Amino acid sequence: MDNLEEILSLDNNGKHVNAAKGSTLQTAGAQSNRAFYVKKGLLRSYTIDSKGKEHIFMFASEGWLIADIESQEFEQAAELFIDCLENSELIIFNRSCFKIANLSVPQLKKNAHLLARRTAVLQRRVIMLMSASAQERYQHFLETFPKLPNRVPQRMIASYLGVTPQALSTIRGRLAKKS
Amino acid sequence: MDNLEEILSLDNNGKHVNAAKGSTLQTAGAQSNRAFYVKKGLLRSYTIDSKGKEHIFMFASEGWLIADIESQEFEQAAELFIDCLENSELIIFNRSCFKIANLSVPQLKKNAHLLARRTAVLQRRVIMLMSASAQERYQHFLETFPKLPNRVPQRMIASYLGVTPQALSTIRGRLAKKS
DNA sequence: AGCAACCATTCATCTAGATTAACAAATGAC
DNA sequence: GTCATTTGTTAATCTAGATGAATGGTTGCT
Numbered sequence: 489m490d491n492l493e494e495i496l497s498l499d500n501n502g503k504h505v506n507a508a509k510g511s512t513l514q515t516a517g518a519q520s521n522r523a524f525y526v527k528k529g530l531l532r533s534y535t536i537d538s539k540g541k542e543h544i545f546m547f548a549s550e551g552w553l554i555a556d557i558e559s560q561e562f563e564q565a566a567e568l569f570i571d572c573l574e575n576s577e578l579i580i581f582n583r584s585c586f587k588i589a590n591l592s593v594p595q596l597k598k599n600a601h602l603l604a605r606r607t608a609v610l611q612r613r614v615i616m617l618m619s620a621s622a623q624e625r626y627q628h629f630l631e632t633f634p635k636l637p638n639r640v641p642q643r644m645i646a647s648y649l650g651v652t653p654q655a656l657s658t659i660r661g662r663l664a665k666k667s
Numbered sequence: 668m669d670n671l672e673e674i675l676s677l678d679n680n681g682k683h684v685n686a687a688k689g690s691t692l693q694t695a696g697a698q699s700n701r702a703f704y705v706k707k708g709l710l711r712s713y714t715i716d717s718k719g720k721e722h723i724f725m726f727a728s729e730g731w732l733i734a735d736i737e738s739q740e741f742e743q744a745a746e747l748f749i750d751c752l753e754n755s756e757l758i759i760f761n762r763s764c765f766k767i768a769n770l771s772v773p774q775l776k777k778n779a780h781l782l783a784r785r786t787a788v789l790q791r792r793v794i795m796l797m798s799a800s801a802q803e804r805y806q807h808f809l810e811t812f813p814k815l816p817n818r819v820p821q822r823m824i825a826s827y828l829g830v831t832p833q834a835l836s837t838i839r840g841r842l843a844k845k846s
Numbered sequence: 847a848g849c850a851a852c853c854a855t856t857c858a859t860c861t862a863g864a865t866t867a868a869c870a871a872a873t874g875a876c
Numbered sequence: 877g878t879c880a881t882t883t884g885t886t887a888a889t890c891t892a893g894a895t896g897a898a899t900g901g902t903t904g905c906t
Contacts (some may be wrong), residue, residue: 593775
């Protein structure tokens with residue numbers, strides 16, 4: 489048994505829900521610390537900075553788990569907003585489901601794999617943000633998430649990459665001309 | 668028992684070694700995927716980009732574990748260099764010590780906490796890189812790692828922050844004047 | 847259908863931080 | 877100690893990408 493959905497559902501704590509495109513699941517500042525497993529659809533998590541600008545932290549499509557790990561680990565108010573980019577089917581887990589002390593051995597193992605995978609993705613993201621140009625980051629994004637561009641507006645990809653929509657548009661124009 | 672050193676040493680697979688300041692523990696491109704627990708001293712991990720520029724990914728002082736999680740998770744050649752910034756006492760673990768399948772329950776739990784903590788730190792780092800100015804990142808660094816500035820050359824802090832040493836010097840000048 | 851909101855593109859301008867360079871201070875090797 | 881290397885600082889330019897604004901294309905609401 490290595491299906492995430494099965495493993496997480498072992499204790500039947502997850503609540504199955506449908507969420508409409510545009511609905512908000514978590515608001516920064518609130519105390520609600522839940523995790524969302526995406527059975528179908530697409531979510532995003534993001535911050536809003538002091539100037540009111542959105543910065544997308546991650547996208548989560550089918551089979552992904554999205555949560556504000558930082559707030560949960562340090563027991564702080566949420567820093568991330570989470571909302572639906574498509575009508576989605578979710579399983580919602582509350583904090584206690586992920587309390588390491590409470591987990592069974594298969595859950596612990598699955599959890600360790602999930603975290604390791606996530607850490608690996610973040611390691612790459614940090615390195616890209618520090619060392620690569622906007623164009624390189626865009627090309628890396630296309631390679632890593634080839635299906636997302638069809639489902640996500642340009643401006644959100646720009647937000648994920650850490651550039652403005654205008655800059656991304658210019659980059660795309662440059663790449664199109666080149667080929 | 669929640670001391671990392673004890674937990675990790677349960678199976679006696681860790682090798683205790685002393686490493687001199689300046690010595691290299693891991694080279695990007697090599698296959699050696701080990702983890703280093705710092706008993707004493709200070710390590711760093713970093714990449715070198717296509718233009719030959721170094722980018723520090725993390726510092727690890729007493730009690731920290733440093734490793735190239737991305738390469739290990741995806742079973743690739745190392746992407747990070749790891750070396751000593753001070754004479755250090757280390758415990759070196761090889762890959763198999765962290766194979767999730769092999770771990771005992773207390774090791775699994777410790778591992779989950781370690782990864783969650785690391786993920787949380789990386790989440791914050793990504794958000795800072797996307798949304799904060801160089802000066803804000805520097806101030807956040809000082810708050811988060813108040814002891815490191817005394818042990819690490821300025822230029823390495825700049826590298827960690829993703830700016831040039833000149834830019835950091837200017838920021839420091841500006842902050843000093845202000846206060 | 848008709849209107850409003852949102853979205854992507856293009857262009858002109860601006861700015862944070864990179865680059866280059868010169869110099870002083872600290873560190874280390876012998 | 878002396879000399880060489882590395883480090884931090886300051887200042888003059890340069891540039892990737894931000895900002896602001898105008899335009900046309902989509903999407904969605906009623």
